[in-house]
């Protein structure tokens with residue numbers, strides 16, 4: 001569960017050094033650099049990433065992750081790649097009349113500013129389509145997450161049985 005996940009901020013190391021008069025101009029330009037760095041799109045942090053082991057012989061697999069956007073700007077998960085599968089789709093499952101149906105999220109998944117999007121809680125999942133081998137419990141799946149703003153980042157999914165809700 002992700003109850004009470006810490007809203008940890010990335011640490012910005014302070015530079016506590018004395019400033020002599022001739023270096024003030026240099027310092028001012030360093031300050032400009034620091035401001036530009038802060039204005040860049042914040043990295044999206046992966047809080048958990050796991051795949052459920054599919055039944056034997058099934059060539060698709062469902063994976064889940066929780067993504068934390070600490071930035072002040074909304075971002076969007078646009079795509080996922082994984083070597084273990086031919087392609088990775090983003091799906092949402094909706095239960096109507098007791099039957100769960102999933103449909104693709106063609107526009108990706110919005111990651112609002114300063115919040116966590118937990119796929120499991122929202123009925124979202126990543127669908128590994130065309131698995132190249134069995135997804136066995138205890139194994140890991142390497143992938144890459146692509147965003148609208150943030151840089152692409154690697155992700156490691158752990159194959160494990162779903163935890164009790």
Ligand SMILES: [Cu+2]
Nearest residue numbers: 091102125127
């Ligand atoms: Cu699906």
